[in-house]
Amino acid sequence: MSEYFRDIGSSITTILTGMGITLRHFFSAVKRKGDAGIDDDNYFSQVDGLVTLQYPREAIPTPEIGRYRLYNDIDDCIGCNQCARACPIDCITIETIKVTKDDLAVCGKTSGGQQKRFWVPVFDIDVAQCMTCGICVSVCPTECLYHTQVSDFSEFKRENMIYHFGNLTKLEAEAKQKKLEEEKKAAPAPKPKPKPAPKAEPETGS
Template sequence: MKQYFKNIIQTSSSLLYGLKITMRHFWQARNSRKPVGVEDKTYFEQKDGIVTLQYPFEELPVPDTGRYQLHNEIDDCIVCDKCAKVCPVNCIDIEPVRAVEEIGKTSDGTSKRIYAAKFDIDMSKCCFCGLCTVVCPTECLTMTKDYDFSVFDLKEHNFEFGDMSPELVAEKQAEFEAHQAEKEKAKAVAAAAKAESATSEEVQKPASAKATAGKGGFKPKV
């Protein structure tokens, strides 16, 4: 009987102690913790307050070196195709169209001579390795701090950065093909002129050799 009441007292004491801790947390939860990243010096000093953030109204800051959604500043892109070649999962799809002359310069002064008829990045395939941003010569391809881009349809993960219409692409392709045809024609004319000049020189050489032999006139021995 004595042990019975002792157990009741211990149980009640444990219950009251637990309620005490709960009420203390309730009292401390009147305010929320300041949303700071783990790199902040005060991160581990915040021991009291509500931990849960009211997302998306509150967000923890992400690191500057984080690997999240890819973005291409198309005005600085020279369409060198290095990012597509180094990508281990082939999530970057590029269709270049060569220009007949310089079409502009990037922010760092690099000449642009290729149009980006298509520059698509399929983030549903991306493994977030960051290799494409490393090899980019103009640093136009970067990883942003946007990490929440979940969708219901995977097609929405395909981001298009090319800003050329199909009509403009066809026009620039035809322009480049015409330019190439003119260059080939000019090369053919130059080659024909060179061949004709070489032929005329060969024809003149025997004639001049005969004239020289006639003037020298060597006499046979009798």
């Protein structure tokens, strides 16, 4: 009989403890995340806050250290293709055109002072495929490719998920390609390599 009443007491204690936790969260939930709401810099270090946000008018901020939508600062891109080669799912497409000698100054240097030797008319990232692994970012020698804090970029059309960063229009690219071919034609033909001297025949004894 005493065990019967002990079990009832234990059940009531468990229910009250559970309800206490629920009520504590219920009352905490009416508080905003800090005085500044979701824009508060310390958002992630706070314990209590809203359970529901008025999305999309309100959105939880993305952490500074995170991997979200990629961006290429094309002015610093040297068209080395390393990012595209490293991408495990081939969602980066790059086309380059070698810069002619008289265009080197026009093409310019990266912010780190490196002379750019390739135009990059096509630099496309298919963010619908990108799994934000960050491998491309880690291999970029000029650090022009990086993850932004933009995490919400849904689109109605599939083609809008391909981001274009190229630094030439189609017409400009055609003109640069033509110029490069003319430079190649005008270049003096490379001197033929001297033929190696024939090997002396080994003398045979008679």
